[in-house]
Amino acid sequence: MTHDTRYAFRDHRLFETPHAGAEGTLLFGADDASLFTIDDMTRAVLARWRDEPAIDLASVPEADREVLQALHDARLLVPAEHQRPPARAPYDPARIPLGTLVLEAAQACNLRCTYCYAGGGSYGGAARLMDPELSRRAARYLVESSGERENVTLVLFGGEPLLNLPAIEAAVVEAETAARERGKTVTVSMTTNGTRFTPEVLAFLRAHPISLSLSIDGPPDLHDANRRFAGSGAGTYEAIMAGLAELREHLQRPPAARVTLTPEQWQRAPEVFDHVAAMGFLEVGIAPVSPVNAKMLPTPEQERTLLEGFAQIAARFAQKAVVGELLPFSNLLDVLARLHVGQVKDVACGAGLGYLAIDSEGRFYLCHRMAGMDHFRVGDIDHGIDHAGIAERLAEQAAPRQDACSRCWARSLCAGGCHHDNHIREKDLGLQPGGMCDFIRGWLEICIRAYAQVRREADERLLAFLARRAQG
Ligand code: SF4
Ligand code: SF4
Structure with a gap:
């Protein structure tokens, strides 16, 4: 971190746990799906600075600065101009x-x-x-x-x-x-x-x-x-x-x-x-x-x-x-x-x-x-895949929830939900977009809490199994 740069917190979510001290709070990075356990002191420093749009390090007390350095190393505190990652261009199906x-x-x-x-x-x-x-x-x-x-x-x-x-x-x-x-x-x-x-x-x-x-x-x-x-x-x-x-x-x-x-x-x-x-x-x-x-x-x-x-x-x-x-x-x-x-x-x-x-x-x-x-329908076996049609359908699916997803803490684990379910809820049943979101977030919070416990207490073999599973 340098004194001539202004910093800001990236989007994150805190989950309190029943544990005391060093394991008291879970800190989830919304852009990276990163997860940290933080102690009461870090929690207090975070509470002091998390809403600042541009933190000037020179004005930060020495004790807080050390904690901010650790949060910077964890990629949660970044130069203010990088606080929100730029919107990703849609993938080209072709x-x-x-x-x-x-x-x-x-x-x-x-x-x-x-x-x-x-x-x-x-x-x-x-x-x-x-x-x-x-x-x-x-x-x-x-x-x-x-x-x-x-x-x-x-x-x-x-x-x-x-x-x-x-x-x-x-x-x-x-x-x-x-x-x-x-x-x-x-x-x-x-x-x-x-x-x-x-x-x-x-x-x-x-x-x-x-x-x-x-x-x-x-x-x-x-x-x-x-x-x-x-x-x-x-x-x-x-x-x-x-x-x-x-x-x-x-x-x-x-x-x-x-x-x-x-x-x-x-x-x-x-x-x-x-x-x-x-x-x-x-x-x-x-x-x-x-x-x-x-x-x-x-x-x-x-x-x-x-x-x-x-x-x-x-x-x-x-x-x-x-x-x-x-x-x-x-x-x-x-x-x-x-x-x-x-x-x-x-x-x-x-x-x-x-x-x-x-x-x-x-x-x-x-x-x-x-x-x-x-x-x-996106093409057929005689004429090939209709990539332009895929791009159109995917853009259509994303449009109604793009804004909500970009602000949602669960976006890096959900990214919009099942297109089919969204389609039948919104087009066939005429419901507002986002009707499943509280459920999705509730489920992902359960997973995050379970993962924190597994990482803290489980056997190395289970963690190795998770790593293999992620690789498919
Ligand atoms: S929970 Fe809802 S708002 Fe959040 S990423 Fe999933 S679909 Fe988007
Ligand atoms: S069922 Fe839903 S989540 Fe699964 S592939 Fe189809 S659109 Fe995607």
Whole structure:
């Protein structure tokens, strides 16, 4: 620091903790997603100077100056003209090679989940399956459009992708071949409802290293309330248990679990987590349902209950971490990993920026949830990716919340939220932008507090795991 420069604090947020002394307050840097624990003295100095628009060091008492120096070293105190980083120019989608392609291999499903955003798996119109020749082309397209990337990701998706084994098999074999030819690697993942593990499917899964994500919503009463078979309307819990048993018998690697909860179920989130985690899933992610209709919109009370439930799971995560155990709560792990390496989000997600979905007719969409939505169609496999269209859609998505996000303390961990959720809330349901923000910030505060405890008390191995996870 120099005496001829005026300094100012960058945007930050303080979180009080129950700990005394050196661990009393958490200081979160809003631009860098940096996190420090500060003692009472630093807290007091910060309180004295944080609102000054331009601090003249010559007027700062010696004792305060030492603390300000430490905050400067932590990049929280900067020359006043750098207090707010300049707005980043939007990314040019044409300069970002394709890295992940979601194959809507079966726009059909044998289930009719009450909350399905894909209208029973078809994404509008009649149920249909992707032709294996198209899925093969799509897989090659992914590899050939991946520029300098060393790894590409193919996601087998639906509807229920296992309704179309020929197409997904063709895609996987082609992706593996094309990647080998170009000295790249391919990661394949699949999201399935877990009811279709036939002998042919199990043989396919044994032959290819595919990461599975299985949809299961907790104990039978909760699961069966929403996840039912088409036709009979019967719950699918038992069928999934049978599928899991098949997987255990035939595959070495456990699947991950994807839980979706509707607002009236949110009060049972900790119980759901325990139930699913006890089945031995690699990880368990709990998603609050997308409000595909007004009935799915939560009340503030329901949001509060879900945050309380997530806070309970996070507290248990931290307790276990201290004794070297890992609670496989993927919602939390995702954020902890980013906090651990200081990974800043400057876009909400990869949709349109290296990540696209392709439907059963070969049309590209910004993301898998937007398949069938003409507004988010961005080219097709015959004519290529419409990069200008992607840029327009992303600009449109960002515009209503740009100002609020630029002032929000959580921006480096959130960056705007899911485009699909924002679209349905704002365009389909006519809600004001920002309706999810208090919930998002509440959740991120839970993560920040959990991370501070984990960093302070957890085993080095867990921190090393977080670092690896952040690198993907
Ligand atoms: S919480 Fe809301 S305002 Fe804050 S970054 Fe996320 S979307 Fe933007
Ligand atoms: S728009 Fe939403 S669902 Fe789609 S990739 Fe982004 S975060 Fe995921």
